[in-house]
Amino acid sequence: xxxxxxxxxxxxxxxxxxxxxxxxxxxxxxxxxxxxxxxxxxxxxxxxxxxxxxxxxxxxxxxxxxxxxxxxxxxxxxxxxxxxxxxxxxxxxxxxxxxxxxxxxxxxxxxxxxxxxxxxxxxxxxxxxxxxxxxxxxxxxxxxxxxxxxxxxxxxxxxx
Amino acid sequence: xxxxxxxxxxxxxxxxxxxxxxxxxxxxxxxxxxxxxxxxxxxxxxxxxxxxxxxxxxxxxxxxxxxxxxxxxxxxxxxxxxxxxxxxxxxxxxxxxxxxxxxxxxxxxxxxxxxxxx
Numbered sequence: 001x002x003x004x005x006x007x008x009x010x011x012x013x014x015x016x017x018x019x020x021x022x023x024x025x026x027x028x029x030x031x032x033x034x035x036x037x038x039x040x041x042x043x044x045x046x047x048x049x050x051x052x053x054x055x056x057x058x059x060x061x062x063x064x065x066x067x068x069x070x071x072x073x074x075x076x077x078x079x080x081x082x083x084x085x086x087x088x089x090x091x092x093x094x095x096x097x098x099x100x101x102x103x104x105x106x107x108x109x110x111x112x113x114x115x116x117x118x119x120x121x122x123x124x125x126x127x128x129x130x131x132x133x134x135x136x137x138x139x140x141x142x143x144x145x146x147x148x149x150x151x152x153x154x155x156x157x158x159x160x
Numbered sequence: 161x162x163x164x165x166x167x168x169x170x171x172x173x174x175x176x177x178x179x180x181x182x183x184x185x186x187x188x189x190x191x192x193x194x195x196x197x198x199x200x201x202x203x204x205x206x207x208x209x210x211x212x213x214x215x216x217x218x219x220x221x222x223x224x225x226x227x228x229x230x231x232x233x234x235x236x237x238x239x240x241x242x243x244x245x246x247x248x249x250x251x252x253x254x255x256x257x258x259x260x261x262x263x264x265x266x267x268x269x270x271x272x273x274x275x276x277x278x
Contacts, residue, residue: 016255018262022269030265030272039271040264043257119258 012129017118024108027115028085031106037061048075057082060096076101092121100128176223176243184208185216189239192226196238 020027030036034053041048045068052062061077074094081089086108093101102123109116123129180186184206191197191205199217203210217237220226224243229236 014254016258016262018259018266020262020266020269022266022273026272027265027269030269036268036272040268041261042264043260044264117262121254 012124012126013120013122014129015118015120017116019111020115020117021113022115023113024085024110024115027117028108031055031088032084034061055079055082100124102128176225179219179223179225179243182216182219184212185220188213188216188220188237189225192237192239196229196236198231198234198236200234202237 030040032055034050038048038050042065047066048063049066050061050063052060054060057079059079061075061079063075063077065073065075067073076093076095076098078091078096079088080091080103081087088106089103090106091101091103102121104119104121107118107120109118180189187206188202191202197205199210199213202217203213206213217226217228220243221228221240224240226237227240229238
């Protein structure tokens with residue numbers, strides 16, 4: 001895991017890394033077409049409907065994210081930089097007019113048969129990032145409780 | 161967090177997310193994980209006044225995180241799985257969004273490697 005951060009942006013960013021079990025060209029390709037993206041994008045149980053898609057620098061992916069509870073969330077991405085198969089820089093928000101849209105840089109590091117993706121997201125202001133972090137910590141205790149609850153419920157189901 | 165709308169949610173006390181944002185309510189859920197308990201038992205464990213415990217239990221019941229049954233003159237509380245699902249779907253916000261997406265990506269790349277989605 002590489003969590004290298006630029007000190008100046010630290011108060012505005014979140015870094016997430018993940019090793020994907022597959023060669024870099026293949027992992028990168030999964031970001032380049034709707035037929036791929038629609039198969040994996042979004043949290044568990046979420047699906048996407050694409051309204052417009054153009055994978056090129058300056059191009060836009062305009063889509064709706066559907067939550068399992070039936071809620072729909074408009075989503076909008078524009079690619080600022082595409083360097084296959086190493087790097088993608090994008091802006092992500094609810095629409096082209098979203099003042100809270102934020103920038104992410106995805107890098108794809110080749111480790112032989114596996115690929116390490118690092119996503120560094122910089123929020124427009126420290127306040128926006130801080131708000132995200134505070135909410136995250138506010139529910140962290142809840143997450144731990146719920147992980148335990150989930151295990152408990154699974155156990156109950158197994159026994160019943 | 162209002163990231164991408166995925167984090168947008170109703171800000172009411174009738175929502176499970178707000179219910180578990182309160183540490184004492186999480187403590188109640190934690191205690192109930194060990195099994196059903198009468199109110200007085202919870203009051204003893206939590207060391208907070210019974211009216212507060214009852215208030216918390218009412219909130220948890222309204223969002224279906226706990227359920228209650230009568231046993232003689234006692235009211236016994238236990239976990240209710242129905243309220244948990246929306247929380248599992250949402251919890252973690254930004255990081256959950258990406259960790260789960262990357263989980264799916266990893267699975268999808270395995271399918272691509274196998275050639276079954278080409």
